[in-house]
Amino acid sequence: MFLAPRSTRRVLMLALCLALGSSAASALTRAPAATPDPGPALPYVIGLHEAYLTPQYWAARLPDADALILDRTQIAAQNTRMRAEDPHIQDIAALPASLPAATLRESITALSRWPTRALYDAHGTAIPAGQRADIEANLALDRLPARTAPQYGLVVHRAALRTFPTRQRVFSSTENTDIDRFQESALFPGDKVAVVHRSADGAWLFVHSERYSAWIEAQYVATGSRDTVLGYAATGPYRVITGAVAHTAFTPEEPRVSRLQLDMGVRLPVLAQWSPAQAVNGQQAHASWVVQLPVREADGALKLVPALLPRSQDSSADYLPLTPRTLLTQAYKFLGERYGWGHDYDTRDCSGFVSEIYRSAGVLLPRNTSAQGISPALDRIAFTEKDGAARRERAVAELQVGDLVYIPGHVMMAIGHVDGRTWVIHDTAGGSWKGEDGTRIQAHLNGVSVTPLEPMMASDDLRYIDRITNIQRVRPQSTRQTP
CATH class of the missing domain: 3.90.1720.10 (endopeptidase domain like (from Nostoc punctiforme))
Known part of the structure; x- marks a missing residue:
């Protein structure tokens, strides 16, 4: 095979590069890295490496x-x-000062409608008619006043949102007890809600949040002034939870914020002026972020308290x-x-x-x-x-x-x-x-x-x-x- 002299080959290569043009060269610089080795095939899931x-x-x-x-x-x-x-996103700040009974009844019954199919408990027993009647009576629809002024609150602990004001788990079959048909969603610490109704037993609240309206246990909501609730975490500095979950530090001094689960995307205000020399719930704060969390007082009132979010927990100063x-x-x-x-x-x-x-x-x-x-x-x-x-x-x-x-x-x-x-x-x-x-x-x-x-x-x-x-x-x- 004939090879041109080295100097000639250099000229030819230079000409080839110029012929490619700047756009082609740019495309080459944007090309992905070499495909990584996918590793061994794994059993069971089709095609997985x-x-x-x-x-x-x-x-x-x-x-x-x-x-x-x-x-x-x-x-x-x-x-x-x-x-x-x-229409599925709700601005609770735009709620009127009072809501008519018909509006609230419509909101509650749009969610709290008993399924037409049979329901079973965790033991495979059909939910009896008497228990259904008690659950439906707890909606307290007959107690709706002519007009209701919304109260505003912050969620203080991860809590379930339920179809009905009950912890009773119900299932569509006797074999599958994984999918509780009364489970709707969940809210997280710091989530803002408007409280518009209370169950007959007083243990549940019907709330509007930005993305959902449902029943939540009253023990997980602290109510305060509208301005305090809507202003919570509205300005920085923040910590945004970027792990699947994170937890506050353990503290026996303030159990309400001890090892509290915080899910991905939760945003908490940081008390930036907190002195590193000042202890938080019995622990010096240099290895943690001092964040502000809502807690519920014995009378249901909202209080904001400091808590420690360890630096070991996956969080960021802003959204990613x-x-x-x-x-x-x-x-x-x-x-x-x-x-x-x-x-x-x-x-x-x-x-x-x-x-x-x-x-x-x-x-x-x-x-x-x-x-x-x-x-x-x-x-x-x-x-x-x-x-x-x-x-x-x-x-x-x-x-x-x-x-x-x-x-x-x-x-x-x-x-x-x-x-x-x-x-x-x-x-x-x-x-x-x-x-x-x-x-x-x-x-x-x-x-x-x-x-x-x-x-x-x-x-x-x-x-x-x-x-x-x-x-x-x-x-x-x-x-x-x-x-």
Whole structure:
């Protein structure tokens, strides 16, 4: 083989580089890093490799993992749009000074309607008619005054939001006692609520919060002045919880803020002027952040007290930058966490999972899949039964990191594509795919899992892809497209 002299080869290489042009050279600089080794194949979940269980693997495949999806100004505009356009987001500050009984009755009965199907307790016993009557009587609808002035409060402890004012767990079958049909959601320390009604036994409050209206135990809400409640954590400095959960320091001196669970995205005011030499609840504060938390006095009144958030706990001085890397990293902090319908078990469900990922970057989403999937404030691609496999598969192939994919009752977050498959992370109670013999494997993932999207089956004949109802994407308003 003939080789030109070295000097000639240099000239030829230089000419070749110039021929590529600046745009091509720029594209090369943006190319992703070499694809990481996916590691060994893992058993059970179809197509899964060891490396797929790390956010670093997916981030390394991106040419722009740290590019901002939205900056702080754009996120503020996005949240303003969400509050203005999505009917599932409630501005409790805009409530009138008093609410008529008819309005409250409508709010309560819209939620607290007894299901038509049979319900069972944890022992498989059907809920008797007498118990149902007692639960419904506790709604105290006959005690609604002609007009009610809302009270304002702060949640002092992670607490369940319930369909009815009862702790009674109820299930749709005698075999499955995981999904409590009276469990709606949860609120976290510092969440703001408007209290508009009390149960007959006095133990429960019907509240409006920004994303939900439901029953909460009165012991977890402290009421105070409207200005104090609405002003809580409204100005900095802050600490934003960026771990799946964090906990305050243990303190026997103030049990109300001892080892308090704080979930991802919770934002707490920092008492920046606190002297490092001054103890907080018996402990010197140099190794912690001194944060302010709400507590409930014996009479139900609100009090704000200092507490220690150890520096070892995963938190940030502000919301995280909204980038593909952030979404991947935050999602994987929940990997393996048990599925909790309606935020049961002190964990979360599929829609809570994705909303808390985005909340750690300061982005507001509706609470439930049914609301998220159709939100007019997001960049929505809608599907109907008339849409065939080709359109659905094309949309799946074009998914970007952070895109939210909805099928009836479930949402998944896209994390990347590899070897012709689209991969998602989701908090799921089930999951299924076909084995080598063609029969469907009914998995019981029951937690935050990483799976490929294409093989996932909704039934023996229908794929998840065939049941996609919506894809939602968070992006700048200037690039939004009409569905």
